[in-house]
Amino acid sequence: MSLSELHLALLLTSPRHGYEVKKQHDAWFPEAKPLAFGQVYATLGRLVRDGLAEVVETRSDGGPERTVYSVTVAGRERLEAWLSEPAPPAGSGGEDIVRKTVVALRTPRSGQSANEVVARQRTAHLRRMRELQQNGDEGTDVAVQLARRHAVLHLDADLRWLEEAVQTLSVRPAALGVGGGPAARPGDSSPAPSPHPMEGLA
Known part of the structure; x- marks a missing residue:
C-alpha cells in the first residue's frame, strides 16, 4: 500500500491535520482496513522530513492543538509520478x-x-x-x-x-x-x- 502517496492526495484536496487525514482516508476507502493514528502521524512526519509536505499552521478549534499539513510542490510532483506509473499486476x-x-x-x-x-x-x-x-x-x-x-x-x-x-x-x-x-x-x-x-x- 502506498501510504505516502495516499497522504499526499488527501493533503492535495485540502490542508488537514492528522485526524482529518485518517477520517477522509477511511471515507475514501470504506472497505479497506482503517488507518491507525500511528500510521498517519508517522507518515506525515516522513513527508515533512522529505520535503513533500509542510506544516502550515497549528490550531486548536476549542480543543487540543492540531498541526495542519499541506502538500508541497515536490509532493505534487511525487503524487503525479505515482499516478502515472502503472501498479504492479497481482x-x-x-x-x-x-x-x-x-x-x-x-x-x-x-x-x-x-x-x-x-x-x-x-x-x-x-x-x-x-x-x-x-x-x-x-x-x-x-x-x-x-x-x-x-x-x-x-x-x-x-x-x-x-x-x-x-x-x-x-x-x-x-x-x-x-x-x-x-x-x-x-x-x-x-x-x-x-x-x-x-x-x-x-
Whole structure:
C-alpha cells in the first residue's frame, strides 16, 4: 500500500491535520482496513522530513492543538509520478493466503496442515464477501462503488484459487509429505470441479 502517496492526495484536496487525514482516508476507502493514528502521524512526519509536505499552521478549534499539513510542490510532483506509473499486476504469489498455504505444505511440523489453512481462509473470504454484498452501492459515490467492486472481484478470484487448492490437496495430499493418502500418479484423473463458492451467496 502506498501510504505516502495516499497522504499526499488527501493533503492535495485540502490542508488537514492528522485526524482529518485518517477520517477522509477511511471515507475514501470504506472497505479497506482503517488507518491507525500511528500510521498517519508517522507518515506525515516522513513527508515533512522529505520535503513533500509542510506544516502550515497549528490550531486548536476549542480543543487540543492540531498541526495542519499541506502538500508541497515536490509532493505534487511525487503524487503525479505515482499516478502515472502503472501498479504492479497481482499474481506474484506474495499474498498472505499463498504464503500461508506454501508454508503449511513445506513445514508439516508446524502444527497447521495446508487443508486447515485453506479451509479457514475460505470461510473468512466467504464471510467477507457476504458483508460486501450486504453493504450494496445505493447512496455511495462512483469512487466508493469502484473501490468496492474491486474488493468483490479480488475476493472472487481468491475464492476460485482456494477452491482449486481444496481440490488439489484432496487429490495430491502427499505430494510434499503432508500426509492423508498417496500422491496422485501420472495419468490419474482429477475430480470434477465443484461449483464456484460464490454460487448461492446472493
